[in-house]
Amino acid sequence: MRTVEDIEIRFPGSLAEALAWQADEKTRGRPLAGGTDLMVQWESGVAAIPERAVSLWGLKELKGIRETPRGIEIGAMTTHTELRSSPLVREKLPALAAAAATVGGRQIQNRGTIAGNVANASPAGDLAPTLLITDGLATAASASGRRDIPLAKLFTGYRKLDVRADELLVSFTLPALPAGAREKFHKIGTRAAQAISKVMGACRVRVQNGTIVSLAVSLGSVAPVPVRLPELEQWIAGRRVDLNLLEEVERRASAEVHPIDDIRSTATYRKWVSGRLVRALLEA
Amino acid sequence: MSTVKRTWVVNGERWTVDLPPGRRLLDALRNDLGLKGTKEGCGEGECGACTVLLNGEPVTSCLIAAGQVPDGAEIMTVEGLEKTEGGRILQEAYIERGAAQCGFCIPGMIMSSFALLSKTRTPDDAEIREAHAGNICRCTGYEKIIEAVKLAANRWPEK
Ligand SMILES: Cc1cc2nc3c(=O)[nH]c(=O)nc-3n(C[C@H](O)[C@H](O)[C@H](O)COP(=O)(O)OP(=O)(O)OC[C@H]3O[C@@H](n4cnc5c(N)ncnc54)[C@H](O)[C@@H]3O)c2cc1C
Numbered sequence: 001m002r003t004v005e006d007i008e009i010r011f012p013g014s015l016a017e018a019l020a021w022q023a024d025e026k027t028r029g030r031p032l033a034g035g036t037d038l039m040v041q042w043e044s045g046v047a048a049i050p051e052r053a054v055s056l057w058g059l060k061e062l063k064g065i066r067e068t069p070r071g072i073e074i075g076a077m078t079t080h081t082e083l084r085s086s087p088l089v090r091e092k093l094p095a096l097a098a099a100a101a102t103v104g105g106r107q108i109q110n111r112g113t114i115a116g117n118v119a120n121a122s123p124a125g126d127l128a129p130t131l132l133i134t135d136g137l138a139t140a141a142s143a144s145g146r147r148d149i150p151l152a153k154l155f156t157g158y159r160k161l162d163v164r165a166d167e168l169l170v171s172f173t174l175p176a177l178p179a180g181a182r183e184k185f186h187k188i189g190t191r192a193a194q195a196i197s198k199v200m201g202a203c204r205v206r207v208q209n210g211t212i213v214s215l216a217v218s219l220g221s222v223a224p225v226p227v228r229l230p231e232l233e234q235w236i237a238g239r240r241v242d243l244n245l246l247e248e249v250e251r252r253a254s255a256e257v258h259p260i261d262d263i264r265s266t267a268t269y270r271k272w273v274s275g276r277l278v279r280a281l282l283e284a
Numbered sequence: 285m286s287t288v289k290r291t292w293v294v295n296g297e298r299w300t301v302d303l304p305p306g307r308r309l310l311d312a313l314r315n316d317l318g319l320k321g322t323k324e325g326c327g328e329g330e331c332g333a334c335t336v337l338l339n340g341e342p343v344t345s346c347l348i349a350a351g352q353v354p355d356g357a358e359i360m361t362v363e364g365l366e367k368t369e370g371g372r373i374l375q376e377a378y379i380e381r382g383a384a385q386c387g388f389c390i391p392g393m394i395m396s397s398f399a400l401l402s403k404t405r406t407p408d409d410a411e412i413r414e415a416h417a418g419n420i421c422r423c424t425g426y427e428k429i430i431e432a433v434k435l436a437a438n439r440w441p442e443k
């Protein structure tokens with residue numbers, strides 16, 4: 001039986017070298033970031049052992065967090081530890097910082113990356129909802145150029161992304177929290193630490209004088225892809241926050257999602273808890 | 285099978301290995317270097333028994349392809365503890381507080397303790413629990429481990 005030791009892992013010296021390999025089917029390899037998803041999938045036999053892999057870990061072009069006019073730009077190989085401890089992310093993308101702090105334990109946070117979390121495209125990936133609420137974009141690169149993909153269009157189906165085989169995710173650009181807005185992330189799992197989410201969500205909301213000006217809310221694990229709740233978002237704008245509103249929010253959020261049964265939870269539970277979760281996100 | 289050469293500093297000593305790049309760091313440490321202190325529990329990143337420090341940060345060595353550990357990387361395993369003052373303090377504290385029962389989780393657990401105390405001199409309970417959340421212990425119920433970490437924190441060297 002082939003094992004991880006049979007994989008020809010290659011170590012590019014630069015992003016350009018990696019992209020040149022990915023351009024050609026004969027040299028292309030499975031992108032390997034921190035390996036916290038891939039190594040498990042390979043070792044447990046969930047995923048087939050590929051011929052080749054390309055290690056992206058350590059590529060300088062894929063590291064770093066900086067502020068740009070379009071938003072906070074986060075390199076693909078930024079780890080959960082770097083996300084949760086970056087002052088810029090904590091201040092301008094607080095839901096992302098909070099989500100990163102709940103991924104696995106320290107050991108996983110030190111190796112797991114933002115691109116790996118997104119590209120693994122698990123419905124239970126904790127970062128996705130916190131990215132979706134920013135209306136930001138992902139950038140993919142290939143040997144022939146770069147392409148921005150709105151995050152709203154990145155997830156195309158169960159474990160599927162709008163990223164071609166010759167492309168690599170290189171960064172995420174996320175508009176910062178606007179003045180007067182706040183963000184929250186919340187996840188529901190079986191235990192507090194190192195548990196895969198049953199349902200998780202994030203919101204970015206702006207409230208002025210007790211009235212909701214705008215809301216972006218996103219849930220994960222309630223559909224094959226992480227979703228926004230556009231009907232609720234439209235309905236709520238301009239309404240006053242009070243107990244009645246929160247009850248109506250709970251009802252509408254629950255009605256707007258269509259989850260399924262799987263090994264981690266049931267559709268009925270997820271539908272109910274989605275309503276509770278969105279309500280909790282809005283309760284400051 | 286093509287192999288890669290890597291030179292690491294493991295517990296303060298230079299080692300050069302020549303291995304398949306996908307070999308788990310856990311297997312490289314145990315078999316190529318003969319450092320059998322690091323244990324394999326689940327082999328899936330869940331239990332933390334295989335925790336070692338890579339450039340001072342705890343990682344699960346069962347999930348790391350050894351080829352991804354670059355030249356010059358500093359690795360510390362449970363065998364390296366007794367070479368440091370903090371490590372000896374931690375070992376004593378674990379013994380005094382009776383923090384090990386079957387002992388299987390300890391080589392990983394104590395590396396998480398070491399990483400925590402190297403950065404945070406006086407961690408509170410929540411910080412101690414969070415720092416060990418990636419390490420599962422089937423025996424102790426964690427209380428004695430937390431007590432041991434607190435005791436070690438009190439005795440931790442100034443620098
Ligand atoms: C014990 C444990 C607990 C965990 N807990 C959580 C949790 O609480 N929440 C959570 O969300 N996840 C969790 N995870 C899953 C995992 O750690 C994260 O999803 C992590 O962020 C994956 O990143 P990585 O760098 O390790 O990805 P890898 O495993 O290296 O790669 C994952 C996928 O992304 C692809 N990929 C990587 N980089 C790129 C790129 N630049 N371009 C294109 N494709 C790319 C790979 O080909 C692969 O398909 C856990 C895992 C373990 C083992």
Ligand code: FES
Binds near residue numbers: 324333
């Ligand atoms: S053996 Fe590595 S985490 Fe369990």
Ligand code: FES
Binds near residue numbers: 389
């Ligand atoms: S002492 Fe037995 S598993 Fe921790």
